[in-house]
Amino acid sequence: MRSFQQRLADFNTRAIRVVAISVDAPEVTRQHCQKLGFTYTFLSDQNAEVIRRYDLLHQGGGPKGADIARPAEFLIDSTGTIRWINLTDSVTVRARPEQVLKAFDDLKPAAQTGA
Amino acid sequence: MKRRWNYSLWAGFLLVVLGLVSYVTFFVRFPITRDFPWANLLLFFAGAVLLGKGLIRSFRQPELYRGKILGSILAAVSLAGIGFFSYGLFYLVRQLPSSAAAPRVGQKAPDFTLPDQNGKPVTLAELLASPPTGTAGARANGVLLIFYRGYW
Numbered sequence: 001m002r003s004f005q006q007r008l009a010d011f012n013t014r015a016i017r018v019v020a021i022s023v024d025a026p027e028v029t030r031q032h033c034q035k036l037g038f039t040y041t042f043l044s045d046q047n048a049e050v051i052r053r054y055d056l057l058h059q060g061g062g063p064k065g066a067d068i069a070r071p072a073e074f075l076i077d078s079t080g081t082i083r084w085i086n087l088t089d090s091v092t093v094r095a096r097p098e099q100v101l102k103a104f105d106d107l108k109p110a111a112q113t114g115a
Numbered sequence: 116m117k118r119r120w121n122y123s124l125w126a127g128f129l130l131v132v133l134g135l136v137s138y139v140t141f142f143v144r145f146p147i148t149r150d151f152p153w154a155n156l157l158l159f160f161a162g163a164v165l166l167g168k169g170l171i172r173s174f175r176q177p178e179l180y181r182g183k184i185l186g187s188i189l190a191a192v193s194l195a196g197i198g199f200f201s202y203g204l205f206y207l208v209r210q211l212p213s214s215a216a217a218p219r220v221g222q223k224a225p226d227f228t229l230p231d232q233n234g235k236p237v238t239l240a241e242l243l244a245s246p247p248t249g250t251a252g253a254r255a256n257g258v259l260l261i262f263y264r265g266y267w
Contacts, residue, residue, distance in 0.1 A: 012247045015256040022265030030232040032267045043229040050227040055216040069262040070211045076224045076258045091208040093150045
């Protein structure tokens with residue numbers, strides 16, 4: 001999360017919105033974002049409805065057996081089509097900003113309407 | 116004659132402890148030391164060498180060096196700690212659902228409505244229709260969804 005904040009300018013110049021989703025409550029996330037200086041969008045999926053819809057539920061993966069999201073990254077183009085996915089097989093290995101930026105830059109220009 | 120303090124046992128043990136606590140407190144912040152905990156494995160290795168050295172001399176020259184009993188205890192605790200660390204970092208973190216039914220490349224991303232950190236409901240369609248804050252464009256060229264574990 002920190003690494004995406006550090007590279008946020010590179011996402012902004014490409015007009016890519018960075019959006020993080022977890023089961024945490026908005027209030028918890030807001031305080032955490034303030035503390036750590038995160039300025040991009042954080043969404044709260046407390047009932048894991050969207051997480052289930054994307055088949056990313058990690059049952060009992062949280063503290064005290066809480067259901068949480070497994071780490072995953074989706075790059076969606078301006079038409080709403082998914083263009084790149086990263087489903088890690090380890091909690092400690094996450095997508096790096098440069099991977100996503102490269103994936104975006106490698107897309108066919110047709111997808112980058114308004115660029 | 117008073118036997119010598121077997122410093123290498125303690126130095127080794129301290130390195131192992133440092134290796135155990137430094138992943139979560141420090142090395143996890145950098146992708147290069149987070150993706151694979153080589154820095155911690157290095158600390159464990161250095162600690163094990165020192166512990167081994169200390170143990171060998173406490174057993175070979177017991178009249179000169181202390182630490183036969185304490186050294187064995189420190190070594191056993193270190194071994195258990197390294198075992199616990201390895202179980203967590205090479206096994207537990209890989210116990211993730213397969214997500215075989217997750218949306219695929221080329222499919223439309225399922226729309227959703229969720230509250231943001233200020234409690235304001237946001238839809239995926241809205242995210243796509245509005246540029247990142249502070250940029251000039253009319254709409255976004257893309258949205259990067261990052262699902263994360265939470266419990267911050």
